[in-house]
Amino acid sequence: MNELFVRLRKKPLLAFELLAATFFINLLGFASPVFVMLILGVYINAGFDGTLITLSIGMLIAMLIKLAFQQVRMLQAGELGSGRDRRLSDTVFEVISRARTSFLERIPGARKSEAASHAQAVQNAYGAINVTAMLDAPFSLFFIAATYWLSPALALVGLMGMGISVAAGFFSMKFSREHAGNLQSVSTANRGLLSSAMYGADTVRVFRGKDFLGRKWDEQTNKMSGLRKILARLKGRSMSLTLANMTFIRVIVYAVGAKQCVMGELSFAALIVANILVSRALRQVSGFLNAMLQFSRAETAFTELKEFFKIPLEAESGTAMRAYSGGLEFKDLGFGYPGGTGPLFESLSLSLRPGNVLVAHGYNGAGKTTLARMVAGLIEPLRGEILADGVNLRQIAPGWWRKQIIYMPQEPTFLNGTILENITLSNPDINREMLGRIIHTCGLERFLDNLEHGLDTRITDAGRNFPLGFRRRLALARALVTNGALAILDEPTEGLDAEGAHAVYAIIREMAAVGKTVIAFSHDVNILRGANVTLDLGVKPTPKITVAPPKGGPGGDMKHAGKSRIQ
Secondary structure (H helix, E strand, O other): OHHHHHHHOOOOHHHHHHHHHHHHHHHHHOHHHHHHHHHHHHHHHHHHHHHHHHHHEEEEEHHHHHHHHHHHHHHHHHHHHHHHHHHHHHHHHHHHHHHHHHOOOOOOOOHHHHHHHHHHHHHOOHHHHHHHHHHHHHHHHHHHHHHHHHOOHHHHHHHHHHHHHHHHHHHHHHHHHHHHHHHHHHHHHHHHHHHHHHHHHHHHHOOOOOHHHHHHHHHHHHHHHHHHHHHHHHHHHHHHHHHHHHHHHHHHHHHHHHHHOOOOOHHHHHHHHHHHHHHHHHHHHHHHHHHHHHHHHHHHHHHHHHHHHOEEEEOOEEEOOOOOOOEEEEEEEEEEEOOOOOOEEEEEEEEEEEOEEEEEEOOOOHHHHHHHHHHHOOOOHHHHHHHEEOOOHHEOOOHHHHEEEEOOOOOOOOOOOOHHHHOOOOHHHHOHHHHHHHHHHHOOOHHHHOOOOOHEEEOOHHHHOHHHHHHHHHHHHHHHHOOOOOOEEOOOOOOOHHHHHHHHHHHHHHHHHHOOOEEEOOOHHHHHHHOOEEEEEEOOOOEEEEOOOOOOOOOOOOOOOOOOOOO
16 A cells, blocks of 8 residues: 555656546546436426436536546556556566675575566556556545435445445455465465476486475475465455445345335435445445455565565676786685585685686585686675785676676576577677687587577577587587686586587687686596696685696697687
């Protein structure tokens, strides 16, 4: 409800126009009762056809004017929250696309995916129909006041009916809110289970996970079914009570009005008109209650969104150097995950000059990927600094920094779009000649030749439908498009055949030869062979650093390693 007032305050002129249109619509709503009263009270008694024609034409004109006002008001009500709805959607997208990764990863995937549906729930709740229903609600009292002018007793009956409807509606909302919240939680868990089953299809089949998932699925489905039945019963009772109340009030109006007609206190025409007025008031109250129910659901969605919006965002501003040479320094670097038994590493200090090749290795879970993401600016160290040409990475604008690095993650994911769009994400204006060299260097040509649409082939499901080797080559090509001064390669030869590995060796050699700094996280002995510096993250808590001259470059002793031509 507060959200409606906010929207009205944000656009005072439009709010005034809406209220004015609502006033005239409800004023014209009296045309029908007046027409009925005049027909029954004047025409039937006089029998003059001219009166009937005049009254009918007047009624039709009033109906057309009312219809025009209603159409205009619906358009105005739609405009009332259009800007706010757009900002809400944009904020959801902004958080998803700019949230600091370390915070975003703490939120379950199902809850993140619900953010968009929460925004839509708010937008639907404050749509034109519900807004106009809320604006019409106070005018129900005007119809009761008109009824009072005809018969105070019938007006009292109408007020009683409105009171019953409001009480029943609020009790229904109160009881359904808790069950709706529980249903939302169970539905979220159910979507998470379904997502894990789809993404882990091989696991479900090979390791016979169907029974395990089946038990969980039955448990959650039964809970959802029970909660839906409760909500359906509550909604059914509310609707039945509303209909019963309207029927009951109509019966009372006719009963009391008939008695007054017999006693000469009320005319037959006035009784019919009073019934029309009371029925219209009750319909407006019913519309008000339906809008309030949706506002209540929107309020729950808004509460979820507000928590989602609290996720810290990456900075958009910061230092942007004129040129970055590729120099990098770690100063007393330390990191550990919340809940861990100890730090992944601490007191890590080393300096890399442009053209250096650092190879970090260690057992699984030692912190290789964590350090790679830290250098890419995706997560921040708990202690210490990462300096790029002497500037703290925390002070550097993230957008600018990402243009300076060649980043290949261990588990690459892709966006829904074409292969070409995914490769050129960071540099859409790259010339075709340079792109062709990159595709050739990464060994993508023979893969693309087997695809009907080549580079225009669409990627879905984050690229999981493609073979691992193709995804790795695609990730490498996407990384090379930036042509940055610092390369961060996380397990670059994992999942690649000998040909792909040779291409990686050649790329690393050439990048080092032209003065690019390379940080590779790998167990590949051929990559280790070309390192100026090695970092053993398996040594805890302070990793072991070994400085040595390179031994011929990555894969230097291997035949037919191939030559890179990405420059």
